[in-house]
Amino acid sequence: xxxxxxRLILGIIALVxxxxxxxxALIAFKKQAAYFYTPTDAVKAHLPLNRNIRLGGMVxxxxxxxxxxxxxxxxxxxxxxxxxPVAYRGIVPDLFREGSGVVxxxxxxxxxxxxxxxxxxxxxxxxxxxxxxxxxxxxxxxLQEK
Amino acid sequence: xxxxxxWLPLVAFALCFVLFRLALSHPENPVVPSKQIGKPLPExxxxxxxxxxxxxxxxxxxxxxxxxxxxxxxxxxPCAQESGALMAMHDAGIPIMAIAIRDKPADIxxxxxxxxxPYQAIGVDQGSQVQLAIGSSGVPESFLIDGQGVIRYQHIxxxxxxxxxxxxxxxxxxxx
Amino acid sequence: MIAESGLIxxxxxxxxxxxxxxxxxxxxxxxxxxxxxxxxKITAIIQAALALAAFAMLLWLFMRVDLSVMLVAENDHWAxxxxxxxxxxxxxxEGSMLLxxxxxxxxxALLALFSGKSDQKLLSLxxxxxxxxxxxxxxxxxxxxxxxxxxxxxxxxxLGLNPLLQDPGLAFHPPTLYLGYVGLSVAFSFAVAxxxxxxxxxxxAKSMRVWxxxxxxxxxxxxxxxxxxxxxxxGWGGFWFWDPVENAALMPWxxxxxxxxxxxxxxxxxxxxxxxxxLAVTAFSMSMIGTFLVxxxxxxxxxxxxxxxxxxxxxxxxxxxYIGGALALFALKIGKIHQGNHFVLPSREAGLVxxxxxxxxxxxxxxxxxxxxxxxxxxxxxxxSVGAPYFNLIITPxxxxxxxxxxxxxxxxxxxxxxxxxxxxxxxxAYFFIIIEYALYLKGKWATAPMASLAFGxxxxxxxxxxxxxxxxxxxxxxxxxxVWGMVLAHLGIAVTLCGIASTELFxxxxxxxxxxxxxxxxxxxxxxxxxxxxxxxxxxxxIVSDIRVERWGHSFTLHPALRHFTNPVTDTSETALKTxxxxxxxxxxxxxxxxxxxxxxxxxxxxxTFIWGGGFLTAFGGILILLDRLWEHLQxxxxxxxxxxxxxxxx
Numbered sequence: 001x002x003x004x005x006x007r008l009i010l011g012i013i014a015l016v017x018x019x020x021x022x023x024x025a026l027i028a029f030k031k032q033a034a035y036f037y038t039p040t041d042a043v044k045a046h047l048p049l050n051r052n053i054r055l056g057g058m059v060x061x062x063x064x065x066x067x068x069x070x071x072x073x074x075x076x077x078x079x080x081x082x083x084x085p086v087a088y089r090g091i092v093p094d095l096f097r098e099g100s101g102v103v104x105x106x107x108x109x110x111x112x113x114x115x116x117x118x119x120x121x122x123x124x125x126x127x128x129x130x131x132x133x134x135x136x137x138x139x140x141x142x143l144q145e146k
Numbered sequence: 147x148x149x150x151x152x153w154l155p156l157v158a159f160a161l162c163f164v165l166f167r168l169a170l171s172h173p174e175n176p177v178v179p180s181k182q183i184g185k186p187l188p189e190x191x192x193x194x195x196x197x198x199x200x201x202x203x204x205x206x207x208x209x210x211x212x213x214x215x216x217x218x219x220x221x222x223x224p225c226a227q228e229s230g231a232l233m234a235m236h237d238a239g240i241p242i243m244a245i246a247i248r249d250k251p252a253d254i255x256x257x258x259x260x261x262x263x264p265y266q267a268i269g270v271d272q273g274s275q276v277q278l279a280i281g282s283s284g285v286p287e288s289f290l291i292d293g294q295g296v297i298r299y300q301h302i303x304x305x306x307x308x309x310x311x312x313x314x315x316x317x318x319x320x321x322x
Numbered sequence: 323m324i325a326e327s328g329l330i331x332x333x334x335x336x337x338x339x340x341x342x343x344x345x346x347x348x349x350x351x352x353x354x355x356x357x358x359x360x361x362x363k364i365t366a367i368i369q370a371a372l373a374l375a376a377f378a379m380l381l382w383l384f385m386r387v388d389l390s391v392m393l394v395a396e397n398d399h400w401a402x403x404x405x406x407x408x409x410x411x412x413x414x415x416e417g418s419m420l421l422x423x424x425x426x427x428x429x430x431a432l433l434a435l436f437s438g439k440s441d442q443k444l445l446s447l448x449x450x451x452x453x454x455x456x457x458x459x460x461x462x463x464x465x466x467x468x469x470x471x472x473x474x475x476x477x478x479x480x481l482g483l484n485p486l487l488q489d490p491g492l493a494f495h496p497p498t499l500y501l502g503y504v505g506l507s508v509a510f511s512f513a514v515a516x517x518x519x520x521x522x523x524x525x526x527a528k529s530m531r532v533w534x535x536x537x538x539x540x541x542x543x544x545x546x547x548x549x550x551x552x553x554x555x556x557g558w559g560g561f562w563f564w565d566p567v568e569n570a571a572l573m574p575w576x577x578x579x580x581x582x583x584x585x586x587x588x589x590x591x592x593x594x595x596x597x598x599x600x601l602a603v604t605a606f607s608m609s610m611i612g613t614f615l616v617x618x619x620x621x622x623x624x625x626x627x628x629x630x631x632x633x634x635x636x637x638x639x640x641x642x643x644y645i646g647g648a649l650a651l652f653a654l655k656i657g658k659i660h661q662g663n664h665f666v667l668p669s670r671e672a673g674l675v676x677x678x679x680x681x682x683x684x685x686x687x688x689x690x691x692x693x694x695x696x697x698x699x700x701x702x703x704x705x706x707s708v709g710a711p712y713f714n715l716i717i718t719p720x721x722x723x724x725x726x727x728x729x730x731x732x733x734x735x736x737x738x739x740x741x742x743x744x745x746x747x748x749x750x751x752a753y754f755f756i757i758i759e760y761a762l763y764l765k766g767k768w769a770t771a772p773m774a775s776l777a778f779g780x781x782x783x784x785x786x787x788x789x790x791x792x793x794x795x796x797x798x799x800x801x802x803x804x805x806v807w808g809m810v811l812a813h814l815g816i817a818v819t820l821c822g823i824a825s826t827e828l829f830x831x832x833x834x835x836x837x838x839x840x841x842x843x844x845x846x847x848x849x850x851x852x853x854x855x856x857x858x859x860x861x862x863x864x865x866i867v868s869d870i871r872v873e874r875w876g877h878s879f880t881l882h883p884a885l886r887h888f889t890n891p892v893t894d895t896s897e898t899a900l901k902t903x904x905x906x907x908x909x910x911x912x913x914x915x916x917x918x919x920x921x922x923x924x925x926x927x928x929x930x931x932t933f934i935w936g937g938g939f940l941t942a943f944g945g946i947l948i949l950l951d952r953l954w955e956h957l958q959x960x961x962x963x964x965x966x967x968x969x970x971x972x973x974x
Contacts, residue, residue: 009667014679021683024716025690032712033694036705054707058278070836070920071913090834091557091913091924094894099275105709118558152656155600156649162611162693163642169696170618170634226477227392261475 039082088116188279192269202269208295212320215289219247220257228304229261236264244268325470328379335372336460339453346450359446363434370431377424384411395477409493416469423459425504440529447515458640499544503609505537510606520658522595527588538578539945546938564713570612577605580681595662607645673731680724729787751783774827781821788813804951812944815937822933831927836920883912
């Protein structure tokens, strides 16, 4: 009887742990998951504050400027319909350049500009982030329908 | 052990399986062609890749005649693979324009000597800007463009012998 | 002709696998058992030899840079050194899948050769299952991703290997990781065999245990090495990014860790039969799911590969067949497996069960987090990515709890113990914990990084607890058995890793600036002098190399972070410069040059950061010690028992 009792206790602990973890996970998803936006999506959603966002698009040609400190850069991310100003402090990845595809992780400031914490430049000849591709296509179709 | 409990792992896996299946069948690539078709070519002017051949610019494509635009690079293996099919199109009398991506004249010359030269003109796109503007995400890719400079068909990847009939049909439609 | 012979070997190996799985399953019929239990071993060995031959052909093609083969033309180049030509052979989709299946059949051959003691029926069935697994992946190679496809006409020049992957450590990273992933297939096969025979007893656990441990050691090494590679190659200063590809390696590791502990309980106490079977199936399933996620490209990842959707469907089909089949078998047959022993609460097995539970929960959370983006996209069409913020938030507290529980199980005796056993060790380690937390509180770390502060104290306290079993032995240190040492070091490695992570979080100093040659800057207590930049070149790259002098308290080092430009294929990479000192590591990255002539420089001083990987390797080393202990015991037993006729039987 003793053994059975203790198996029950273990089972209950297991159940509680799993439920607690699942609960935590759900809360965390709400706050921590980074939603993927193109500039058009971001404008449609009124530049949501307080959440992690992945902003994907192209670096607008001629928009890249560097601050005096030499390490903060500003550029525009565009999907050919909307433009979002992005600021980033750090060393940009090797493939990052004007006219190339970019995915910036970060959040919107109340001023409407996007503060990027990390920058991924994933465009080379053989690869384009599927999300950008698909998202750009989706944006296109919705706009054409209107 | 409760009898229903032993089916739990299988059910959990079945859910994952369904998720994977749906994610796989979720259209990803088919969107790309539909995105570009019907759009006018972006404005560009690319310098000649080789001294003895012309460059490529949008104006040429709007001369009332259809064009076949091939995006390639000498360093790309599938591009070498499609050379046979392109030569066949060339022999069939289709004028082929080309954009070479991030390439050097010496390499292009070597490439053409080895695999044959189906091209009428080759422009070089050092920064891939035109490639991106035209909606191409890799090499090789091919576009069929009508006399008004509108993209009528986009082919992603190497053109193979089996693609030729389809390409020729579209070509005839545009010409007509 | 090399490519054609490779293809022929591959076909023959697939035939052999088919034959072997038929032989294996026929053992279920008692009359056929004696007939086929020998044949199944022989086919296993032939199949492995054929698979190895096919892989050797691929290596040969890559060494010769045979550009008439598509895969070689796409991934290889004359200018590469020999090592990278070899690495290029498994640095791509087809080659890596061939390596995967080669290891799978190789494991089968090892199983056939070195498991003389196991129950013959169990062994034959396990070999049959192993061959059935291999058969599917052979079919995958032959029908949808043939590595030996010819290119006509041949390419004039190869495309080269991704420069990011040109690194001696990384060259051996995939094979190591695959040995781990695929080594788990043996546990899977044993579990299937046990379900078929209805016998999951101590002997079954003993046959399986070594395999689980071996695979686990390789996985640990592979993950640790991969993390170090990402750390210095990506130039972001981080060591774990919760990228789907990393999760794909972490999930089998978590399952294998749990499996090793539960199989130990089964071997020792004949308890946890059902749970061990579930885990054995889960562990290799995680390997396969990981392979699928990486290879099908359905998840967006830093490591994304260009993919063919047809391949994804094929692997998914195999997944459904194998995992679904094994789990269905589990549901149908598990009723036949008798309950093992029960256990009572303060005992080692209870501690291990609790650890297993936490590992399982962490595994579930990682899996859910990895798959959530797929689910969200299907349900609401929203695209999102689940990255470090989510995982760090949820995994950190669970991992800390798990770390605390980890050494406690090892302190308890099997079967039944007294809670008082834990009194002293907990008391002593609690003192350490309090002292460290107080010191961190005084330094103000509690306000800035509470979780890392907690983790640092936990790491030290857990380290104390981990070493404690050595004192319980009441023996001289060199007389303690290797498996006790192994366990202690493996656990200690985890504490060391935790200590490294916490210390890096707490005490790192960062520098981000732009300097002209001749200028200087401060990074914590370090002074950074940017002396000059020079051009440099290698076999297939040109570079700009900087001289950056870093000094503190009379010590001075010069580091050379560089920007490299590769020609085949054309790619720029930044080469991180590292300097390891006894207190930590200096990490410098050279960025691009601005118009005004200044260069971007990013640097970190990371105290004790090397503990992160040192701990990982220590853990793997612990595993190796336990393996050696098993081997030693095995040899001892054999020496005691061996008689001439016995020896003869072994050679046959």
